[in-house]
Amino acid sequence: MKNASSLEQRLRSNLTGDVFFDAFNRGRYATDASFYQIMPAGVVVPRTIDEALRTLAIARDDGRIVTPRGGGTSQCGQTVNDGIVVDFSKHVNRIVSLDVANRSCVVEPGIVLDDLNRQLKKHGLWFPVDVSTASRATIGGMAGNNSCGGRSLRYGTMRDNTLSMDAALADGTLLHFGEVPRDLTRVNSPESGLKLFRDMLDLGEREAAEIAERFPKVQRRVGGYNLDALVPRNAPNNLAHLLVGSEGTLAFTTQVELKLWPVIRNKVLGVCHFGSFYEAMDAAQHLVKLRPIAVELVDRTMIALGRDIAMFQRIISAAVRGDPDAILVVEFAEEDQADNLARLKQLGELMADLGFGWDKPQRKWGGVVEIVEPALQSGIADFRAAGLNVMMSMKQEGKPVSFVEDCAVPLPHLADYTERLNAVFAKHSTRGTMYAHASEGCLHVRPVLNLKLDKDVKAMRAIAEEAFEMVREYKGSHSGEHGDGLVRSEFHEAMFGTRIVADFREVKQRFDPDNTLNPGKIVDPPKMDDRSLFRYRPDYRVGELKTVLDWSAYPGAGGGFQGAVEMCNNNGACRKLEGGVMCPSYRATRNEKDVTRGRANTLRLAISGQLGPDALASDEMAETLKLCVSCKACRHECPTGVDMAKMKIEVLAARAAKRGLSLRDRLVGYLPRYVDLASRFAPLANLRNHSPLLRALFEKFAGISARRALPAFRRDPFRPDAEALGPPDGREVVLFADTFNRAYERENLDAAIEVLVAGGYRVHLPKPSDSGRPLCCGRTFLSAGLVEQARSELNRLVAAYAPFAARGVPIIGLEPSCLLTLRDELLSLRADETAKNISAHALLFEEFLVREAEAGRLSLPLGPVGAKAMVHGHCHQKSFGAFKPVEKVLRLVPGLDVKTIESSCCGMAGAFGYGAETYQASIEMAELSLLPAVRGADQDTLIVADGTSCRHQIRDGSGRTPLHVASVLAMSLKCAKSSSETISPIKEEAHG
Template sequence: MSERRVAGYPRHRRIGDSRLARRLAAGVVGEVRFDAFTRGRYATDASHYQVEPIGVVLPRREEDIAAVLEIAREEGLPVIPRGGGTSQNGQAIGEAIILDTSKYLNEVIEYDATARRVSVQPGVVLDRLNARLKRDGLFFPVDVSTSSRATLGGMAGNNSAGSRSLRYGIMKDNVEAIDAVLADGSAHRFAEVPGNLDDTSLDPRVLDLVQGMRALAERERDEMARRIPKVQRRVGGYNLDSVESGGHNMAKLLVGSEGTLAFFRRLTLPLQPLPSQRVLGVCHFPTFFDAMDSAQHLVRLGPSAVELVDRNILEIAGGIPLFRESMKRFVRGEPDCLLIVEFAGEDAGELRDRLGALDAEMARLGFPDSVVTAEDASFQQEIWEVRKAGLNIVMAMKGDGKPVSFIEDCAVPLDRLAAYTAELNEVFARHGTRGTWYAHASVGCLHVRPILNLKTEAGARQMRAIHEEALDLVRRYEGSHSGEHGDGLARSSWHEKMYGPRLVDAFEVVKDAFDPDETFNPGKIVRAPQSDDRTLFRFKPGYADQGPAETVLDWSAWGGFLGATEMCNNNGACRKFAPGVMCPSYRVTMDERDATRGRANSLRLALSGQLGRDALTSPEMRETLSLCVGCKGCRRECPTGVDMARMKIEATAQYRKVAPLSARDRLIAYLPRYAPLASRFAPLLNFAARLPGLGAAREKLLGLSRHRSLPAWRSDRFRPDVAETSRAKSADTREVALFVDTFSAYHEPETARAAIAVLEAAGCRVNVARPDDGGRPLCCGRTFLATGLVDEARAELERTLTVLSPLAERGVPIVGLEPSCLLTLRDELAAVLPGRAAEAVGMQAKTFAEFLAQEHATRRLDLPLNALPCTSAYLHGHCHEKAFGAFGAVKTVLELVPGLEVNAIESSCCGMAGAFGYEAEHYEVSMRMAELSLLPAIRQAPEDAILVADGTSCRHQIADATGRKAHHLAVVLRDSLQGAGAA
């Protein structure tokens, strides 16, 4: 037996050590960050724990790993490997030097499609790897729900599983070899080792480890047989049971070691052929017990996955814009829960037969006509997105009580699943709470999170009591207390109760053989602190709101500004690379600071006083939020509803209390107020803007990029008070209020005129919304909001609300042209001016496309459209259109043009984002955002294709970068009415 060391979490008192930071910076090529804001961002993962690291290193090359380890060893400091930071039990946090591999060490090193094998660096993200493999009909099958941001190194460290583990196994079953660096700096390959070691070419260090592990495993064989659960989903402790004297793979021992034994430099992975056909059957159940009892029978049909979605997820997801519409397609009635059953193979006919067998089996079990089938791939994807987002969906609960991960993925034999879950629900009830359930019914591993308030001592006591009783249940049902998400801080201290003292001693022998000085991730798996130590919690004793006494926006729905930031559970959906909306700046920089999660953590720490006095208004916070483009992607795509765009408005407004407005900010903010005067001097201003050398002067004096063309002022500005109102006066004609924004009125008036022409042609009576005094046009206040001048925005919105509220009360649709302006009425208006009037206006506010699409859906739209000279259109969606689910309407309406093929570009933010792309310091990032997908697609579009973009900024970005002109939907429809080409 090993000599027991004192369990606990090490304290090194070197946090933020500047001397250490300088030494590391001199020794590595990568980035070294020891500032308080970075340490705060890396203090958390997707668990309820928070431990501030000593500092963070982002290695740029593999040699940096050895360099950091050498310095850490000499300084007597620990090191923690980190990938996507999505671990749910506190694995990737600690008082150590964090080595984040996700930014730079993310290359595919070798790939052999014929041999079905790939070698990758640890920072490679699963979805990005599978996207590359797909063209060869291959994939890596450990399909974790966080696949859009989970790194292969992290997955190997945690021994991850996934929805299809029933067919493909877990990570331990899918790693051939690991090239790793030990704490002494030596690099070794850990792979298959034969039984006879006499003729092997193993280096002495690896040979010593192999011999030691075989001797230890042989000694503890009987104890492992007695104490280790016989379930597939057992990932607790070390995989000592994988070691065999007759031959074994040393990589399997390293898998699941959570960075405590070695630093993974490369992983060699076997690949699987991608099934050409998949079908889903969504089984509806009236009770949770029925679903759990039925799982064992459905598994006998040979599915590749059987996944649970419970009532909590169904109810919460139904209120999330991203999922609302798709759920209407596959949820029938009001089931208590669903089991999503997937069959995969090559023969479509055979898979349909298996769906038929599923329907018959459900009828035999007493649930006839309860299966919704999905054969279309896109429909299946919608269903899987709801299931994969299950964790974040349940975390969307507002308030101090949150579903907490600590017994989340206990696994029991499938035939005992129903009884186990029933008893566990009774445990929750005894402790005055309830649990949320989802995940892998096929292998008896359900993710359950009791709802607790860990801001209180009582909540921590509740957690420990539930943990004790749950573990007793798991042992009685011969299951595993750690079935997928690993040990970390949440479960390591419970190993002795699960495995007994003899095996815990054996785990310590493993640790000491690989890492005798505890350099790697101390306090995990062995010698761990107590899981309910509140000093390790995110909400530590004394945690309290220390933010501003008064906020400028209404945060009451979240319990305050701090409560809104706490909605981020750190699961990292904002770190995805898919061409959706969220998060465009992270996709460019791949920096934790620029992910929504990184910003939310910084705000939470500042508001709770953990970053020091005045952190909210500090230059560091300003820098943290600088690349947030206000795209609203997080509002839609973050399942917990983190709205960073609104948070940035609040933080900028607070900053304005201590910092003066720059000349550039003043120029941007007050545009709606000086626009009427500026338009009178349009020829002079436009001429001046084109003068040689003015761009350079403008950049020097105002910080507006010399590479940008400024929007042209128009002398023929839109004048709603001079013959611009509708000529359709019939009383029975449908009334529409047209909200003409500043940009459409003074820079592109043809858009407003085109919209009036189209609405009139559709039989509408157009009422151009304007103040009774005939003064300045109405304004949404967005330029003021963007610069933190919320009082000025409030004044504009009060004027606007006065005009629009009576229209909204009468049910008149309020139609807008510029998505960001119109959708401000649906979103920020109620935060600036809470009340019924704002809510009524928000309900009636519709984009131009939304209104026409609704008219078309109700068969009231009768537009005499004609074919255009060109036959194809390429459509880019404004971020706010996508965030508010309005982009589909643009495509729907555009497709009404006869003979026009509409190609929706899979693009994220165009990069302009209002004034963002004009700012000199952001020009490069702006262009990199555009180059991700938008600009390449525009360049590949045929020369005669119509380019369509409803956003003014989007059209300017396309014009500046490609020299091609994009048009608003209203202009295209007007030209179609006239039978002309888009001008």
């Protein structure tokens, strides 16, 4: 083989897409959602199909293997190899054509399922192979794995919904794979293609009896090659179905023609409760007789884990009664809602007939919870779809491991199979988690193992052999949804027999004689327990790490930092493009480098020495984290709890200790120390904004973009004379005057005081005991990695606020990033009871008002301020579940129609948006949804944003002047002179 530098040079000169041969980028593609890791020789992100085919040709000429990749969410190691990885997901993702009348479309392989369905929805259509990874799974990857989804009981698998495929063979020959007559008449294909098709049909005819004998008779069979698509009884034969499930080993997909279905318009759910897991599994065969479109299992472990995850707590409390051992979520989705409701009633009757009524004491957790509210249905669907990540959120060294995960057995055997499987787990001193598709006899079963330990690897091997033997006994399939990859391919001979495996090898040889395309999958695989292919190899080590934050909640060495990094299981929930906040930089760039998963992988490789010495403080690591805006969305939205914002602080601290600070870091970090001095000389301090020369100099020497105006210092910053305002006998509160509002927008603090005093509160404004500079949360220091300086600031704050917190006085703040530092980073810097008490009493302004109103303690004379308000939520508000109170408080204003802007991060993110290197990314984030929504609003619509940086981004990008919610309420107070309306306590909203 020619050397890598020569290959890299050829690829770069022939492609416009990204070409990566450095260790950091290759490392980000060395893993998928399996436990394997294989470092590729290089990575190509082509801009077009033509570039992808050129990559194939160049790599083949160089003697390299090629592995196509979509979202990288494969759980069996399908998308890892040591050749060239081709990532289709960034650019090769168009709908090529759409035929609404005939319900079909043609797409490129890199299109994400959710993105496809968003575009189809306006036509009343959808593609129903609804895998749980729909927010990042690509159609090409789904075709490669023969994905199934939760509703395959009604809609079938990927194979059932694939009409045709265009693909290139390893030698570059382009062929159309679709339905053909067995005599191949009128098939438009080159001679080499016709000969290939003839050979495949002949194989199917020759082996028809063996295929009928050895292929499992269950719908959920996705193992091996689909030779049954070739047999005469299936004529006309669809040759695309041979490519479906082939895991990129036969051909390079260029287009996929899909069968579409009408969107589901009405549905209901019945949540069936069971006192034992066995009873739930035994009931599944009876529940499917009501013809639901899905029956999904959630076991006790998943329920318990979900109750500890903030984003799922409300959903579980609404859907789950008591403490069941398992629940089955039964979904009906007929066109007529009355039909669905009738079936829901029948479900309750059937459960009672089976002995699972609420009124039977021995079936304490029996019965059905009926779910008809769409919002709650969506929440339950999200929880079930997050099952894998919920299971992986265990904060321990052992994790649920995928290797016998999706075996499928006929429904009458499901209860016995799962009971015996649990006995196998117990025999090997472990336990398993189970969830997913009870309607198909296909459960996601994961034994809890620590694959860093040789004994657990041996246990995995033994469990696999015993489990697959059971599956064969029940005439099921050892691969029921997630494919073969490196995990299951080894077991095909036991499953299908020597003759069928020889047929698989013949198919591979006929399509790809030089073994160029993703070798080692389905045919001639390595041993599944070959630890040299593992993410945690026998020589995997993480040296002693001196951390600056508290990571004790996580397992492992390095003070728990290692365990926190290793929480990422690569499932890629951070790659979603809509909904929630995570991950804003990835949404703008679509680069694996800029997604939480990519950063976590890089950190893991760095701390384990796989990226060279001092990788944590390297320029490459700084580049990896450059576009992380510390939005904390991953903290809330990643079901495994990867907290990249906190990890970034560790990296910044390591880099600052090793390399010192840049001028920009000093200007940003030490802002609280010089802000008062700058205010005294405000005209001089603000001169930079008015001078093109100074802007240029700031960009050159401090890295602050000349295209941004910095926030203007005020000559009259917030400096209250009194330490308390409002009625002496009023309920006490402490107002935390943060640096940003104090120095730049004091009108927000003035407004908050006006509102609180009007509400009858005694507002304390405590000063530091050292009578020095005003109190600060240390946020700016943390953003520069200056952890000890941040700790010093927080210590001053704790000393000033401790007496108030000790007597239960709420501590109220206006700036989310500052106030919520007291609920987050404070506890990572000091874990004493005083700090915990302050954290427990820290509330955002609107959180406090909502709490008071709900308790009946708030009365404010408010008047109308306008007809409409549009609200953008700060990322940290959303991360801490603190955004809803903003909407609730604004709805107290008479006649105000409040609409939330569905947006991710505003892109300013503190100092991020001012950076010369990050300015463009900042604008791209804002332009995804926030700025277009603001520009589209009427001029008389109030724009509301609580975050200082959010307001600046909106003002810079739209010309509109957004308001803090405190200012809106103060305006409403002023307008109340003509109105005598007084608010009443807020009523709790119904679920959803």
